[in-house]
Amino acid sequence: MTSLGIVGYGAYVPRFRISVEEIARVWGEDAETIKNGLGVQEKSVPDKDEDTITIAVEAGKNALARAGISPRTVGALYVGSESHPYAVKPSGTVVGEALDLGTDLMVADFEFACKAGTAAMQCCYGLVKAGVIDYGLAIGADTSQGRPGDMLEYTASAGGAAFVIGKDPLAELETTCSYTTDTSDFWRREGADYPSHGARFTGKPAYFHHVTQATQLLLGKLGLKPADFTAAVFHMPNGKFPTAAAAGLGFTPAQLERSLVVRRIGNTYSGSSLLGLTNVLDAAKPGDRILLTSYGSGAGSDAFSFLVTDRIIERRDKAPATEAYIQDKQHIDYGTYVRLRRKLKV
């Protein structure tokens, strides 16, 4: 059977950063306590002319460059986000035109809290495997918002990652599965500016239960154990949750370390686990096996197993590394952050 999987991948993280210290200063909180509690130092902030669409385009360009394919051979584009700029008008229409994907193209926007991007990957994989399309482009991108003063404000950030799914991959997709329930741990009603969440309820019955179940389901299907993986990537709402979930499942800190981009850019929602994956791929070797388990509130988890191929060597340097975006940064104060994120109503 022909090998299918990730043909090209691309990351994008906006330049601005705001530190936990700066947010804590405004709200009279103790920064060290929050940094230790969340495992996050600073988060990315989009510029005033950046949104989910512009982030998706930049990540998409990088993915196409690595894939080395004509954009017109992409047959499906799915953009996953919880911050699509329009309530009605798909982000994918703009992204497809900006990436010059042509008009013979299936497009839809996905929304499943922080796992809409991995859901997009699963759909592209299904279409390629069925022989309906040659290549699919799956993107997870967000410019997430936290209510001022809420704990979410320390982590809700912006960024995205894109994946060309098709034949002759740099990372073969061995299999994927999902675990889904009706669990209201985090939500945002139509028209509301900020999401609401169930505080501690977002932990055990939500994040940990779904991530653990999806990962165990995947391991069972493949007959693998944690030690069979070179690296593991879990959704990163903060720095603590993925570390605890990985330990509970039997993964070591060394397997998780490279994926933990959350410490320096925060939770990029639909881009979160995917930016962990792009950072792992940037350093992967042929033969490496990588686990990816996302989490989307509401709630569900998508788990994947990837086997890195020789193609990684020739394609990796065709676009900027995730680390290049993380290190290219400019710190801003809370006032600037309030302006950029349009938190002032004038």
Next chain:
Amino acid sequence: MVESVPLSWRLQRQRYNLIGTRCATCDERFFPPRNFCPSCRRKGKIEPFQFSGRGSVESFTVIRVAPSGFESQTPYAVGIIKLDEGTSISGQIVGDVTRVEMGKRVRPVFRRIREDGKEGVIHYGVKWALEG
């Protein structure tokens, strides 16, 4: 003031992908696209040409009092970019205006150009970011 949706739609390929034209006879490139070569005239042969967008800042100014639709973006830099593939193009240079200098290398980035109030269309297109 809002920008006409049909007008914006007609300019999309230029704004999104820097599609200009070139004269196949003398290789001169044009942006915005021209359908007639002023040098070759009748002998000219015009065809579409996609610019990579890479170039350098030829000149720039900082806008502090913006026209309608751009108020939320001040201060911002507008420059003339000398493209590597020939011709110059005017456009917005993103990021910190104090870092913009003549001669600096730039690369294209996809950004929001303007939005027509809270309920209108969002217009997207290419702007420029300083390299390095």
